[in-house]
Amino acid sequence: MSPALEVRGLGYRLPGKGKETGNGRFLVRDVSFTVGVGETLVLLGRSGSGKTTTLKLINRLLEPTSGEVQVAGERAADLPVTRLRRRIGYVIQDVGLFPHFTVERNVGLVPRLDGWPPARIDARVGELLTLVGLDPDTFAKRYPHELSGGQRQRVGVARALAADPPLLLLDEPFGALDPITRVELQREFAALEGRLGKAMVFVTHDVREGLLLGTRIGLMLEGRLAFLGTQDEFRRSEHPEVRKFMEAA
Amino acid sequence: MSLLSFYARNSQEVLGLVGQHLYLVAISTGTAIVIGVPLGILLTRRPAWRGPVLGVANVFQTVPSLALFGFLIPLPFIGGIGATTAIVALVLYALLPIIRNTYEGVAGVDPAVREAARGMGMTDRQLLTQVELPLGFGVILAGVRVATVVSVGTATIAAAIGAGGLGVYIFRGVAVVDDTLILAGALPAALMALGADALLGVAERRFAWRAR
Numbered sequence: 001m002s003p004a005l006e007v008r009g010l011g012y013r014l015p016g017k018g019k020e021t022g023n024g025r026f027l028v029r030d031v032s033f034t035v036g037v038g039e040t041l042v043l044l045g046r047s048g049s050g051k052t053t054t055l056k057l058i059n060r061l062l063e064p065t066s067g068e069v070q071v072a073g074e075r076a077a078d079l080p081v082t083r084l085r086r087r088i089g090y091v092i093q094d095v096g097l098f099p100h101f102t103v104e105r106n107v108g109l110v111p112r113l114d115g116w117p118p119a120r121i122d123a124r125v126g127e128l129l130t131l132v133g134l135d136p137d138t139f140a141k142r143y144p145h146e147l148s149g150g151q152r153q154r155v156g157v158a159r160a161l162a163a164d165p166p167l168l169l170l171d172e173p174f175g176a177l178d179p180i181t182r183v184e185l186q187r188e189f190a191a192l193e194g195r196l197g198k199a200m201v202f203v204t205h206d207v208r209e210g211l212l213l214g215t216r217i218g219l220m221l222e223g224r225l226a227f228l229g230t231q232d233e234f235r236r237s238e239h240p241e242v243r244k245f246m247e248a249a
Numbered sequence: 250m251s252l253l254s255f256y257a258r259n260s261q262e263v264l265g266l267v268g269q270h271l272y273l274v275a276i277s278t279g280t281a282i283v284i285g286v287p288l289g290i291l292l293t294r295r296p297a298w299r300g301p302v303l304g305v306a307n308v309f310q311t312v313p314s315l316a317l318f319g320f321l322i323p324l325p326f327i328g329g330i331g332a333t334t335a336i337v338a339l340v341l342y343a344l345l346p347i348i349r350n351t352y353e354g355v356a357g358v359d360p361a362v363r364e365a366a367r368g369m370g371m372t373d374r375q376l377l378t379q380v381e382l383p384l385g386f387g388v389i390l391a392g393v394r395v396a397t398v399v400s401v402g403t404a405t406i407a408a409a410i411g412a413g414g415l416g417v418y419i420f421r422g423v424a425v426v427d428d429t430l431i432l433a434g435a436l437p438a439a440l441m442a443l444g445a446d447a448l449l450g451v452a453e454r455r456f457a458w459r460a461r
Contacts, residue, residue: 059368085370096365100383110369159369 002073003034004166004199005058009067012053027053029223031067037166040193040200042214044207044245050223051203055169058201059088072166086110089160089168089198093175095152097144103129103155104140110163128158133188150181157189161196168200174209186212207249219245255433267437270414273332273404274441277339278397285344285396286389289351290377299352306345314342314403318410335404335412342403343396350392354385387456394449401442405434415441 012028028050035041043051056062058069060081069076076084097106105112107128108121116124126136132154144152153173160168174182174189190212193200204210210217217234219227219242227239234242256263292299309317317338321328327337358381366380382389408416418434421427 061364061368082370082372085368088368090365090368092361092364092368094359094361096359096361096363098362098366098380098384099359113370113375156365 002070003036004039004072005035005201006070007034007054007058007067008032008070010054010057010064010069011066012050012057012062013065026223028057031220031223031225033218033225033228035167035199035201037199038194038197039215040202040213042210042217043201043203043220044205044210044217045220046205049220051205051220052171053223054220055171055201055203058169059085059090086114086163087165087167089162089165091153091156091160091168091170091173093172095144095156097152097155097159099144101143102140103134103142103144103147106144106155107158107162109159114163124162125158128161129155131161131192132158134158148181149177150185153177153185166199168196168198170200170202172204173202175204175206189213207245211249252429252432252436255429259433263433263437266413266415266417266434267441269332269412270401270404270416270438270441273335273339273407273412273414274397274400274445277336277404278343278393278400280336280340281343281347281396282393284340285347285392286351288344289348289389290355290382292348292352293355293381303345303349303352306348309341310345314338314406315409317341318407322410330411332407332412334410335407339400339403339407343400346392346395346399347389348392350395351385351389354388354392355381357388358384383456387453390449390453390456394446394453397445397449398442401438401445405438 010028010031011026013024013026016024031050031054033041043054045051053062057064058071058076060069060076064077071079071084071087098109101109104122104125107125111121111124125140129136129139134151134154139147139151139155144155147155156173160170174185177185186209193213202210202213211231211234214231216228216230218225219234219239221241227234227237227242229237235246237243288302292302312320318334321334321338322330328334355377362380362384363376366376371379404412404414405416405419408414408420415434415438418430419438422430422432422434
């Protein structure tokens with residue numbers, strides 16, 4: 001069976017020669033990895049190392065300039081982009097809940113785009129809110145501005161899971177939260193990971209978070225995947241950038 | 250002669266002029282919305298056109314209104330003396346605030362919201378109709394409000410080129426130095442502007458998602 005996600009020789013080069021367009025610089029270069037069902041690959045790296053760009057190349061918010069992405073054996077480039085994205089849950093640091101939608105409508109968004117019957121959407125929304133620790137009776141009818149930062153990101157995770165996508169991309173989802181809420185959500189998410197049985201790519205610059213949540217760790221440096229291995233391999237690695245991250249933990 | 254007795258004696262004519270004034274404002278603002286909103290949306294998709302389009306709209310808005318009427322009068326089809334010329338001028342006047350606010354309302358949607366919408370697989374059309382337009386609606390309405398208020402004011406000057414409206418009383422009053430006559434036109438025109446401003450202001454606040 002093909003892995004949930006396979007990335008081969010992925011690259012992204014800024015267009016053009018002028019300074020404004022980035023001089024044709026590579027933001028991501030020759031990145032390859034696979035992620036299986038039930039596995040979480042943590043992409044670790046400093047700011048500007050290409051982690052977020054890599055995620056956006058997977059769901060084609062940016063189009064790769066080289067290499068290939070396969071989701072469950074299908075080439076991402078061959079799928080209509082909206083269909084590809086509806087199969088991939090996406091969680092970002094700033095959450096991006098729709099301020100004019102209730103929690104319920106936010107969570108039910110992708111199912112509604114996919115034309116699920118309303119009763120099934122309602123049931124699914126209730127189930128997901130419970131899963132992320134929000135009581136549906138209390139929260140379903142609220143608007144995002146009535147929620148705390150932690151509650152918003154819980155809704156963000158529920159929304160990404162709504163249509164039961166096999167693959168989840170998370171871009172520093174807990175990065176903007178206060179330290180106490182962050183630890184709380186990290187722990188709950190660690191417990192959730194096992195139950196969900198999804199393939200996940202989780203971007204962070206926080207090595208502790210990476211070690212808590214990742215089944216494998218990929219370290220990005222200047223657009224390349226400088227290290228890829230299990231947690232044990234990561235801890236033992238002599239790679240200078242890995243050492244720097246371990247010392248920072 | 251007091252204002253009230255003037256109105257009592259000329260109620261038919263007053264109502265006629267108020268009707269003409271409302272007609273000028275409604276037709277011109279409506280046309281400006283039909284042209285300006287799609288144009289504003291287009292600018293968010295073609296950012297390179299933003300400078301030229303807003304520049305042209307800005308020229309129309311900057312030319313003094315009476316001068317703009319003057320420029321239009323010699324033109325065939327849209328020109329001449331009468332309401333058509335006035336409406337064309339009022340539309341040109343109203344375009345800038347509507348185009349600019351539509352652009353800003355749509356382009357000003359939180360980038361995280363837009364990224365989430367696209368990342369979840371919304372088409373460009375769904376992004377526009379379900380996210381960008383509803384969220385930008387308050388800002389677009391603010392543009393419509395400015396355009397409407399400006400139209401009410403500029404429409405009083407339209408009387409100078411034979412378009413009718415409440416300006417008729419003002420110009421007539423100035424010509425014969427009759428304060429009551431001037432007030433008979435100025436007062437309802439002012440109330441109309443204030444009323445439109447208040448009404449659209451309420452609607453605007455109702456849709457101000459961004460402030461929450």
